[in-house]
Amino acid sequence: MTGRLEGRVAIVTGAAGGIGAASARRLAAEGSRVVLGDIDADAAAAAAQDIEGALALPLDLTDENSVRELAQQVVTDLGRIDILHNNAAIQNDAQRQADLDVMNLDVAAWDRAMAVNVRGAMLMSKYVLPHMIEGGRGSIIHSASGFGVQGESTLTAYGSSKAALIQLNRMIATQYGKLGVRSNCMVIGFVLTSLATQSTPPVVKDILLSHHLTPRLGEPEDIANLVAFLASDESEFITGAAIPIDGGVTAHQPSYADFQKMFAEMGSGKL
Numbered sequence: 001m002t003g004r005l006e007g008r009v010a011i012v013t014g015a016a017g018g019i020g021a022a023s024a025r026r027l028a029a030e031g032s033r034v035v036l037g038d039i040d041a042d043a044a045a046a047a048a049q050d051i052e053g054a055l056a057l058p059l060d061l062t063d064e065n066s067v068r069e070l071a072q073q074v075v076t077d078l079g080r081i082d083i084l085h086n087n088a089a090i091q092n093d094a095q096r097q098a099d100l101d102v103m104n105l106d107v108a109a110w111d112r113a114m115a116v117n118v119r120g121a122m123l124m125s126k127y128v129l130p131h132m133i134e135g136g137r138g139s140i141i142h143s144a145s146g147f148g149v150q151g152e153s154t155l156t157a158y159g160s161s162k163a164a165l166i167q168l169n170r171m172i173a174t175q176y177g178k179l180g181v182r183s184n185c186m187v188i189g190f191v192l193t194s195l196a197t198q199s200t201p202p203v204v205k206d207i208l209l210s211h212h213l214t215p216r217l218g219e220p221e222d223i224a225n226l227v228a229f230l231a232s233d234e235s236e237f238i239t240g241a242a243i244p245i246d247g248g249v250t251a252h253q254p255s256y257a258d259f260q261k262m263f264a265e266m267g268s269g270k271l
């Protein structure tokens, strides 16, 4: 790694596992001090153990006091905040089973998705921004999703919350760019976290892969690569962007995979 984040302090929310833990590992490998915030404080502490100089702090994004306290604690302990990766989302089994199509949607699931995925990201931004502005620089990076830009038959609240996050990103970029703070959004496709690797049947992985333009599915480290770039000065002219990181899933015609299949069945090499 390059040490391009030497001297910086980063907060990663939802860092107990999956993409957040990979992001925290990568930011630390680039030289940053990293704070892992998660509602699952034990898992965040376990993840932090493997990362040099990392700190795990309890965080409940639905609770404004918890967010305010975490930001204050980071400044007290580490002196500054340069990077915020707004990565946490509520997407456990119970939430997924309640977050269905609109007619069957449990309204409480809608409220939870909005509270964690958007309101939580707004609160984190609200309480780190003054420290970033005081320190003269900042990079905020949001974990949005393809569900925020394309329709689906389920996960209504999740998708709507991610669409709102994409717009929150533009508002932050617009409001604080002249003060040295950038904000960018990753529009993430399917990622093989260890949970997804275990819980996704091979037939589903095959369907997903048929819609990718890449030879493989995404991994948490792919997302961490983009986080490190967006956190660094190499991306200093990029702000307000919503960057697809999905193996090209949202780049092609919806019929692409069907035609590929049809041509293969016809024995044609035509693309």
Ligand SMILES: NC(=O)c1ccc[n+]([C@@H]2O[C@H](COP(=O)([O-])OP(=O)(O)OC[C@H]3O[C@@H](n4cnc5c(N)ncnc54)[C@H](O)[C@@H]3O)[C@@H](O)[C@H]2O)c1
Binding pocket: 013, 014, 015, 016, 017, 018, 019, 020, 037, 038, 039, 040, 059, 060, 061, 062, 087, 088, 089, 090, 091, 092, 116, 143, 144, 145, 146, 188, 189, 190, 191, 192, 193, 195, 196
């Ligand atoms: N994995 C994918 O395929 C994928 C695809 C698109 C977008 N994303 C997005 O990337 C991010 C990370 O995804 P992941 O698959 O690693 O998810 P994950 O479920 O492993 O991680 C989410 C983390 O958020 C934490 N969290 C939940 N509620 C919280 C709260 N109230 N306060 C603080 N922390 C809370 C959880 O404890 C968990 O550790 C999410 O925003 C997700 O929507 C993931």
